[in-house]
Amino acid sequence: MTRDACGCDSHAPKGLLPVDEARRRIVDLVTPVTTRERVSIHEALGRILAEEVVSTIDVPPFPNSAMDGYAVRGEEVSGAGPHTLRVVGRSFAGAPFDGELGPGEAVRIMTGAPVPAGSDTVVMQERTRREGETVVIEGSHASGENVRHPGEDMSRGETVLEPGCELLPAHLGLLATIGLPEVWVWRRPRVAFFSTGDELKGVGEPLGPGEIHDSNRYTLFGMLRRLGVELVDMGVIPDERDAVRRAFAEAAACADVVITSGGVSVGEADFVKETLDELGEVEFWKVAVKPGKPLAVGRIGDAFFFGLPGNPVSVMATFYQFTRPALRQMMGAAPEPEILLQARSLDPIRHHPGRLEFQRGVLSRNEGGELVVRSTGLQGSHVLTSMARANCFIVIPAESGGIAAGEKVQVQPFAGLV
Ligand code: AMP
Ligand code: MG
Numbered sequence: 001m002t003r004d005a006c007g008c009d010s011h012a013p014k015g016l017l018p019v020d021e022a023r024r025r026i027v028d029l030v031t032p033v034t035t036r037e038r039v040s041i042h043e044a045l046g047r048i049l050a051e052e053v054v055s056t057i058d059v060p061p062f063p064n065s066a067m068d069g070y071a072v073r074g075e076e077v078s079g080a081g082p083h084t085l086r087v088v089g090r091s092f093a094g095a096p097f098d099g100e101l102g103p104g105e106a107v108r109i110m111t112g113a114p115v116p117a118g119s120d121t122v123v124m125q126e127r128t129r130r131e132g133e134t135v136v137i138e139g140s141h142a143s144g145e146n147v148r149h150p151g152e153d154m155s156r157g158e159t160v161l162e163p164g165c166e167l168l169p170a171h172l173g174l175l176a177t178i179g180l181p182e183v184w185v186w187r188r189p190r191v192a193f194f195s196t197g198d199e200l201k202g203v204g205e206p207l208g209p210g211e212i213h214d215s216n217r218y219t220l221f222g223m224l225r226r227l228g229v230e231l232v233d234m235g236v237i238p239d240e241r242d243a244v245r246r247a248f249a250e251a252a253a254c255a256d257v258v259i260t261s262g263g264v265s266v267g268e269a270d271f272v273k274e275t276l277d278e279l280g281e282v283e284f285w286k287v288a289v290k291p292g293k294p295l296a297v298g299r300i301g302d303a304f305f306f307g308l309p310g311n312p313v314s315v316m317a318t319f320y321q322f323t324r325p326a327l328r329q330m331m332g333a334a335p336e337p338e339i340l341l342q343a344r345s346l347d348p349i350r351h352h353p354g355r356l357e358f359q360r361g362v363l364s365r366n367e368g369g370e371l372v373v374r375s376t377g378l379q380g381s382h383v384l385t386s387m388a389r390a391n392c393f394i395v396i397p398a399e400s401g402g403i404a405a406g407e408k409v410q411v412q413p414f415a416g417l418v
Contacts, residue, residue, distance in 0.1 A: 016288035018398070019321070019356045026297060026322060029283055030304055032332045033256065035187045041175050044167045046228040047185035048332045053161035055178045058151035063115040065091075067124040067146045070106040070135050074121035074143025083137040087130075091116055106135050115147050122146035154178065164334035186332035192255035192303075193220050194234035194247055196263035196272060197310060202236070215384065216261040216308075216315045223319050226418060227327055229257075239269035248275050252300035256330065259323065262310030265294040272296060272307045280305060288398055290357040291381035292318035304330070311381035317358045317393070320417050340395065340410045343371040349396060349403040356398045360390035363411050373411050390414070 017025075036050040065071065071091065077083050085106035091097035093112035101107060101118030109115070109122055121143055129136040154160050160174060167185070175183060200214040201207055214236050224231055232255055237247045244263070251258040263272040264285070273285050273296045280300030285307070287295045291314040296307030306323045308315045328336065343363055351357055361373040373394055376386040393412040396403065403409055 016286050016293065016355065017284050018288050022284060022287045022289075022295075022297070022322060023325070025283055026326045027329065029297070029299070030326045030329045032330055033187050033189055036184045037187055038182050039185055040182055041172050041180075044175070044183055044185060045169070045172060047167050047188075049161055049163055049165040049167055049171075049183060050186045050332060051163055051184040052159050053175070053178075053180065053183065055154040055156060055158050055160050057154075057178055058156050059154040059177055060148050060150055060152065062150055064093075064148050065109045065111055065113050065115055065122045065146060066148050067122055068110050069122050069124040069126075069146065070128055070137070071097075071101065071109040071115050071119040072106045072121050072123055072137065072141075073101060073103070073119055074141070074145075076104070077121065077123060077137050077141040078143060079140055081137055081139045084131075084134050085137065087133055087135050089116075106137075108135075120144055120147060162334070164332060166333055188228060188230045189256040189327060189330045190230040190232060190254070191224055191257045191259060191327070192232040192234055192251035193217065193224070193259040193261075194251065195236045195261050196239060196244060197236065198239045198269065200236045200262075215312050216310070219312065219316050219384075219387075220259060220261065220319065223316070223324070223418070224259075224327075227324065227331075229327060229331070239263060239271065241271050241275070244271040244275050245279065248279050248300055252280070252303040252305075255303055257304045257306070257327065258300060259306045259308060259319075261308045261315045264296050264307040264309055276300065276305055276307060287318075287322075288355045289318070289321065290355040292321075293355065295322065297322070309381070312384040313360070313381045313387055316387050320393075321358065324417070336416070338412070339416060340412055341371060342408050343373040343411050345375075345394070345403050345405060345407055345409045346372050347375040348405045349375065349394065349409070351396045351400050351402045353399050353401055357396040358393040358412075359396060360386040361392050361394040361411060362390060363392040363413060371411075373409060 088105045089097045090108040091113040092110045096114040097107050097116040101116050107116050123137050123141055127138045195214045195217045199211050201211050203213055237243050260272055263270045276282050276296055276298050280298055282298040285296040292309050294309050295318050298305045308318050359379050360376045363373050366372045376389045391414050395410045395412055
């Protein structure tokens with residue numbers, strides 16, 4: 001296929017790579033880490049599982065009661081009640097009844113306690129009346145009710161977690177349930193990141209004329225930290241060819257992934273794309289996305305490279321849409337399903353056909369229970385409050401000519417992204 005200077009095929013609109021195509025190329029480019037680490041259950045939180053976890057026990061391990069009540073023989077309480085049975089003992093969680101239930105007998109039982117031999121049914125306390133040494137069971141009962149069976153949750157030999165699983169609180173509990181103190185997880189990729197720009201000052205520094213604070217390194221820190229990668233913060237690099245070159249080489253030598261912000265378009269102080277060209281390989285660098293048209297993706301040596309645009313909203317939008325999935329792939333995580341919801345837009349949304357746009361919105365339910373989305377207001381790629389006030393992206397297809405108030409739109413909730 002013939003490719004123009006931006007790495008796009010010549011049929012792409014305006015010489016920009018369509019978003020789907022950019023995503024596909026990233027999937028093809030990136031390779032997952034290959035080394036594993038053994039970690040304790042606590043340390044496993046947020047890590048990606050690098051083995052199949054097979055249960056070595058049945059869960060529950062023994063038949064037990066789902067209710068406080070009386071363990072009985074099912075066939076003795078199936079007819080119309082009341083049924084009077086003799087109470088011959090008790091089975092508590094951790095203190096089972098060690099005899100066997102005979103005809104006409106019942107055992108007082110608590111939730112989680114072993115169901116005694118000879119019984120197969122538990123009648124909940126609310127359907128019973130205690131009268132000294134006997135219990136009166138009201139009504140008729142299905143044989144087997146309120147009994148939890150061995151292996152009902154997990155059975156011995158069953159695969160309970162697959163490699164690629166992101167270990168969340170439920171998974172930690174599951175590992176504990178089956179008595180596994182440690183698991184194999186994939187090594188965390190190391191991500192070096194820096195900002196470029198002569199106008200950038202540190203957070204504590206006063207601003208001179210034409211200067212702004214470097215905020216991208218903080219949003220990037222937040223997004224990367226949440227993802228659970230190892231971070232190497234390389235600070236701010238000035239807009240000088242040699243400084244950018246040195247930073248690239250240093251970052252690529254110590255990290256699996258290099259992420260930069262700024263200096264990636266075609267201005268006279270933009271050295272990122274040309275340095276990538278010189279020291280590595282550019283896979284593509286112009287995507288039909290808004291915000292974030294200049295987005296350079298490629299490799300430097302063994303490291304994958306993401307040159308994000310400089311504008312604060314562009315950094316975040318391109319990170320979530322392109323870099324985050326790539327990092328998850330590197331982390332060995334199974335692909336996430338993309339959650340897009342339909343909502344009614346409460347505001348008109350302007351859009352010119354050409355680029356797929358991620359506007360920022362506030363998703364909620366109206367009084368009728370319908371999902372509705374409001375714009376956060378000004379949508380310039382420099383307006384960071386549009387991200388800070390939002391809880392979703394409003395996804396506007398490239399070909400859309402705009403959206404009227406009251407029309408349905410697709411939204412991508414931040415929950416799950418952040
Ligand atoms: P650039 O892509 O370098 O041309 O930057 C585009 C816009 O983003 C300019 O207005 C920059 O001042 C701004 N910008 C670049 N880097 C940062 C940063 N680290 N923090 C905040 N704004 C930035
Ligand atoms: Mg710049």
